[in-house]
Amino acid sequence: MKQNQSYTAEFRTEAVRMVLEQGLSQAEVAARLGVPKGSLANWVVKAKGPSKPFSGVAEASREELQAEVVRLRRELARAEMEREIGKKGRRVLCEGVPARYAFLKDRVHGKGYPLTVACRALEVSRSGYLAWLKRQPSQRARDDERLRVHIRAAHEAGRQTYGVLRVHALLRHQGQKVGRDRVGRLRREMGLCCRQKRCFRTTTDSAHTLPVAPNLLAQDFSADAPDKVWLTDITYVRTDEGWLYLAGVKDVFTQEIVGYAMSRRMTHELTLEALNRAVRYTRPKPGLLHHSDRGSQYCASRYRERLDALGMQVSMSRRGNCYDNAPMESFWGSLKNELLYQRRFATRAQARAAITEWIEVFYNRQRLHSALGYQSPVAFRQGLL
Template sequence: MKTRKTYPVEFRAEAVKLALEQGLSLEEAARRLGIPKGTLANWVVASKSGDVKAAPGARSASALEAENARLRKELAEARLERDVIKKARPLLCSGVTARYAWVEEHRNLFPVVVACRMLAVSRAGFYDWCGRAPSARQQEDERLKVAIRAAHTKTRETYGVRRLQPELAAMGFEAGRDRIDRLRRQMGIRCRQKRKFKATTHSAHTLPVAENVLGQVFEPTRPNEVWTGDITYIPTDEGWLYLAALKDVFSCEIVGYAMGARMTTELVRKALCRAVHYHRPPSGLIHHTDRGSQYCAKTYGDLLTQFKMHGSMSRKGNCFDNAPIESFWGTLKNELVHHRRYTTRAEAEASIREYIEIFYNRQRRHSRLGYLAPAEFTQKYWGSVEAA
């Protein structure tokens, strides 16, 4: 024989409260409570007619509210503890001072008592630490942070730790790489990085191709011994802007460049004439490019002969044969082009010209040059030649 299930008055009162005050439908409330919808409907009707006793239910509701409040508080504390551990995990193996510093930095996000408990440090010790004057090391770190921020801005947010170290040394701040890296991470500083690619070489032609003289051996012994050239593109709202450039492999300097709306032989000719005009290379310079039709054109070959240069060209489809200038394209785009949107070609030309003339050739430190800028490296070379 099926027995009729009975429910406590307190439960019935809370069920009615859930249905009436939480904005739930009878079906949803019944599903959450695990009771038949009809039963809950009867309780609701009875409560509205005054048949349900209020006193026991009222007392139970008060107790349940207190229990819910306690559970909500415990849940909030558990979430805080979880967030503290998640954010401070790298510090769990650090010293007490580092943990105190983390608590101080994040005290607006986490209660001190929770942060100290999860990091296993004394709350009294933390407040005692807060009352102390900054140590000499901490004061040095703060000064170094200011210098790092200034150097980061000066170098156009492009330097990693390796190149930033000699930049800081030149400013009078000697510091190890690990220390610089730690402070950069604390300040949230990162260098720009982004890559894209678009082919600009048209090698499907029947024009004569020069022999690959270099063979990926990029080891010149003086300036104006080996130049490498290529063409790349710059996107603008007006369309592509094409940039032809020549790079001195010895000094990493961009010795000549030209920009235009079309990728023509005239464009590369202008870049070469500019390089010769400003650098006056001696006879026998090796001029290396890819197999683009612009470089294989007869008029360009005649220009090389006039300047007494030896032409050299990469193997078909092998970008590593022209690695020095390809490296410059990557640097230019990672540090400048991919972080700008140019409305006009004229705007892009001005930006790129300033980058090459002011920053790249005269300020940007190159690891291959002992962290000197190309212009400074070349000047030191000629100074040593004269002294000898």
């Protein structure tokens, strides 16, 4: 004997909603849900309510039917609100009850949602939330609010480029006693993140017949004093007027950019100017190890003659191996990620001014370097005097 299929009130409500709100035909909904057309038709009629009295139905029955329709619609509205709140607060469901209370206060309470519905959606008790509202913030919560102000200031002081370690180091320099993990947690809650690095692209043209020097550095990026090992390289900057080429000289020991030059042409005069500026700034003694790639600008006879006149040892990377000059490549990555990729330059003059300010003011004198114990390169060099 075939048994009658029973359906829950929620199922009937959803079936009716598909017909009345989504505009689907009863036949389509019946086929999609696998229910008899007659049953679905009856559910729809009950949901709409009787349009006019008909014989055989008592007044009390009509009132009960209307009350049932109202109840179902109310349940449907509550379910929709719970689903909407749950979607907004999906993240805080994994962060503990206090985080849910805070989300409820900031994003839900007073926004048109019934408090009971919102509490059920976030899986917290209504009485517990109301008690939490009356409770005074703990000392740790007040300390967190104070730290958020300092973290925001450190984030801006680092030009939005500092990660957790540098922000933590800067706060410690300012006299704030705070743990690294706490800084990381507060940064995540505040939605702060540093600018992400992009992939490396090689720009060196070593297809020439000029003589090259052996790799004396051999990826040993260590020195026992300033002006013992210099790294050099060239990069390019896009402007609306065309390319601007930048040559730099970096001291391995202090991590400082001791010399740089910019030009619209990538020639050995560009690299020679950067070298001369570095020599005038630090006045190194003979014997300094000068390392570069195999680009024609560094293999040019005039450049090599200048190195010989200064008594510098010449070292060059292996062909196509960016790791042989990794610290210099890292500097280019920081420059591009923290400045060049964030702006568009209409002229070469604009790019020159921005790069000069970034190197002279921010990188050399303000930016904390992890290899220097979170000091700036200039502060580190001055501390040696």
